[in-house]
Amino acid sequence: MKKPFVTVPLLLLALASPCLAEEAANPFIKKPAAKQPEPPAGASFASVLENVLVPPDLLDDWLREHPLKEDATALRAAVQGWVVEGKAKLDHIALNLGTTGRKTTNETILEKMYPTEFGPGGPGAWPWPTAFVTRNLGHDVQSGVATAEGIPSLWAKMEYCEMTSSESHQLLIERTRQPTDLFLPRFHTKRLSQRDTNVDEAAADPFAEPVRGKSMINYNQPHGLVFKPDVMQLAGRFDPVLDGNPDNPLSRLVFYRGSIAAPQKVNPAKGDVSRMSFRTIRVSLLTFSSWLQNQSPMAATTEAFKAAEGWRKESNAENVGELSTLARAGTWSTLENIEEFIYPTEFMPSNDTEIIEQWEEGKKKDGKEGVATFKRMKITPRPGLDGAGLACAFDTRNLGNSIEAVLSNDDQGLILSCYWGRVLHIANPVYHRIKVDGEWIPDVTMPLFSWSRITADVRLQPGQWTLLGATSEFLKTEKVDREHCLLVFVKVE
Numbered sequence: 001m002k003k004p005f006v007t008v009p010l011l012l013l014a015l016a017s018p019c020l021a022e023e024a025a026n027p028f029i030k031k032p033a034a035k036q037p038e039p040p041a042g043a044s045f046a047s048v049l050e051n052v053l054v055p056p057d058l059l060d061d062w063l064r065e066h067p068l069k070e071d072a073t074a075l076r077a078a079v080q081g082w083v084v085e086g087k088a089k090l091d092h093i094a095l096n097l098g099t100t101g102r103k104t105t106n107e108t109i110l111e112k113m114y115p116t117e118f119g120p121g122g123p124g125a126w127p128w129p130t131a132f133v134t135r136n137l138g139h140d141v142q143s144g145v146a147t148a149e150g151i152p153s154l155w156a157k158m159e160y161c162e163m164t165s166s167e168s169h170q171l172l173i174e175r176t177r178q179p180t181d182l183f184l185p186r187f188h189t190k191r192l193s194q195r196d197t198n199v200d201e202a203a204a205d206p207f208a209e210p211v212r213g214k215s216m217i218n219y220n221q222p223h224g225l226v227f228k229p230d231v232m233q234l235a236g237r238f239d240p241v242l243d244g245n246p247d248n249p250l251s252r253l254v255f256y257r258g259s260i261a262a263p264q265k266v267n268p269a270k271g272d273v274s275r276m277s278f279r280t281i282r283v284s285l286l287t288f289s290s291w292l293q294n295q296s297p298m299a300a301t302t303e304a305f306k307a308a309e310g311w312r313k314e315s316n317a318e319n320v321g322e323l324s325t326l327a328r329a330g331t332w333s334t335l336e337n338i339e340e341f342i343y344p345t346e347f348m349p350s351n352d353t354e355i356i357e358q359w360e361e362g363k364k365k366d367g368k369e370g371v372a373t374f375k376r377m378k379i380t381p382r383p384g385l386d387g388a389g390l391a392c393a394f395d396t397r398n399l400g401n402s403i404e405a406v407l408s409n410d411d412q413g414l415i416l417s418c419y420w421g422r423v424l425h426i427a428n429p430v431y432h433r434i435k436v437d438g439e440w441i442p443d444v445t446m447p448l449f450s451w452s453r454i455t456a457d458v459r460l461q462p463g464q465w466t467l468l469g470a471t472s473e474f475l476k477t478e479k480v481d482r483e484h485c486l487l488v489f490v491k492v493e
Contacts, residue, residue: 041415042100044459045145046297047258049156049235050289051091052079053250056239058087072234076255080293083286089250090285092160093292093485094141095470097301099415100152100260102457103144108472108480110137110450112163114185115431118170121349122379126173128349128389129431129444135187137161138450138480139472142224145260154258155224156235161189176440182429192236192254194225225256230296232257259298264412273462273492276333277324278403278420281308281487283317288470288485305465305489320486321401327492329407338400341425343447346393347432354378388434389444397449399423407492414460418468420488423451426474450474454488465491 062078082088098104115129143156168174168183177183227233238252291307292300311317323335357376362369405418425447432444454469468488475481 041102041410041457041459042145043263043412044097044099044261044298045154045258046095046097046301047143047154047156047256048292048297048300049094049096049141049143049158050076050255051093051139051160052083052088052253052255053091054079054082054088054253055249056251058082059237059251059253068234070228070233071231072255073232075234076232077293079253079255080290083289089482090289091252091482092139092472092480093285093289093470094139094158095292095297095300095467096141096143096454097456097458097466097468098144099457099459100145100147103142104456104469105454106139106141106143106469106471107451107453108139108474109453110426110474110478111135111448112137112182112185113429113446113448114166114182116184120379121432122351124172125434126176126432127170135161135163135185137163137187138474143258144224146226152229152260154227154229154256154260156227156256156258157191157193157224158235158254159189159191160252161187164188176433176435178430180427180429181433182431188241190236190238190252192225227256227258229258229260257297259296261298273327273329273407273414275324275493276327276405276407276416277322277491277493278335278405278468279322279465279489279491280320280401280422281312281317281489282320282484283308283311283487285481285483285485287311287316288487301467302464304467304487308487308489323401323403327405327407329409332404332406335403335405336398336401338398338402338423341397341399341447342394343397344391344393345395345446346391347389347444348392349379350388350390352380354380389432397423397425397447399425399449405490412459414462414492415457416460416490416492417457418490419453419455420468421451421453422473422486423449424473426450426476426478448478452486458490460490460492463491463493465489 062075066074068075079088083090092108094106096104096106111134113132113134115132117129117131118127119130121127138161140159141156143154145152145154147153163185164187166181166183166185168177173183225235227235233256234253235256236254238254240249240251295303308317312319321337323337325333325335327333354377355375356378359374361372361374363372364370400423402421402423403418405416408415408417427448428445429448430442430445433440434443450473452471452473454471456468458466458468460466466489468490471486471488472480473486
């Protein structure tokens with residue numbers, strides 16, 4: 001993002017750029033890699049990754065009497081009992097349906113934008129935020145199936161990031177801010193991945209990230225944990241960080257289980273499909289989780305729609321919306337039900353600036369000579385405006401649902417390759433305040449967006465609602481909704 005305000009001192013360093021011929025001959029200039037073709041789609045698979053928050057003492061007491069082995073079915077059942085009793089809390093369920101050889105993604109993201117640089121705001125005024133970056137918070141789950149020596153294995157990786165606090169490091173701001181005002185945040189991230197100890201050939205690439213070993217699985221998604229099919233497993237445990245935060249006393253348990261369907265030989269239904277439909281249903285997280293414990297992941301993808309219809313009649317579920325369109329094999333279809341949201345992206349202070357002194361100095365950077373220009377300025381608020389911000393640039397964000405999908409056929413039947421996304425406007429964090437009639441009121445605000453997204457290649461039976469995936473969404477409180485989940489269904493006919 002462009003820096004919306006001028007900061008002082010202003011440093012401009014003019015450096016000579018290498019000529020194009022030098023760039024072409026330089027082996028350390030990274031060339032764009034050629035796009036690799038996608039591997040062929042194989043049999044269907046389904047996986048479930050669950051995040052549950054439990055008291056660490058309660059968990060340790062149970063483990064002392066029930067040593068944990070590879071199969072964590074007994075522990076998952078005990079945890080579900082704690083959830084029903086109110087001792088533990090469901091956090092997130094990511095259910096993915098896909099095909100062997102293709103990666104699936106399941107994301108619930110909050111785009112947290114925060115300032116990284118500030119400039120002076122004048123006497124008795126807040127400093128101006130002059131540069132911003134965006135950090136994605138929330139859940140990111142990727143999964144798939146890999147085959148080694150003819151034996152298929154499920155794999156998954158996950159990342160969860162949350163903001164724990166926000167600090168301004170400025171005395172006036174700390175005395176006059178509100179708790180939700182956003183400055184320099186602190187993040188807490190949990191990740192699950194895995195590597196072996198072999199040497200990575202990519203280490204010879206000067207642009208490659210430094211690694212300590214070769215990824216365990218050599219296919220389109222490295223660094224995932226490998227799982228046996230049809231076994232409940234505890235993929236990870238994350239105890240609370242010892243930071244004295246009384247709002248974070250629970251351990252996070254990550255459970256994983258998945259199943260792989262046997263390949264099927266069918267006669268492709270070429271030309272028989274003329275319509276595709278997507279329906280999103282919001283369901284009680286506890287209701288869906290309890291039902292899911294008695295279903296295999298693969299069976300859940302075909303039985304969930306009937307169950308959701310029953311939950312809707314019991315007021316434990318509600319329709320969020322449906323999108324449908326004509327379909328033709330080999331042609332991408334786009335469905336959008338969106339609202340165009342226009343918002344400011346840059347502000348400039350309503351101040352008068354006067355250059356008091358300006359000078360140049362020779363500077364050296366990265367072995368190159370240049371000239372730095374410095375300015376000393378006097379900043380004075382314009383009468384009646386008290387240094388208020390003026391929005392000077394705008395952008396547009398599409399809110400709502402977007403879907404892109406294409407149908408194809410192979411010797412196992414229909415394959416739907418699709419992207420499903422849902423974007424929400426969550427809040428308007430305050431980055432700058434001004435004092436008006438003795439009260440510090442919001443001056444610079446920018447919107448906070450969240451999105452849920454599923455990408456997958458799935459095999460479908462015409463005329464049958466199939467669960468494409470289960471995911472979550474963020475609330476207006478900027479927290480993941482721990483009371484509900486979103487079930488995304490698809491049907492072709």
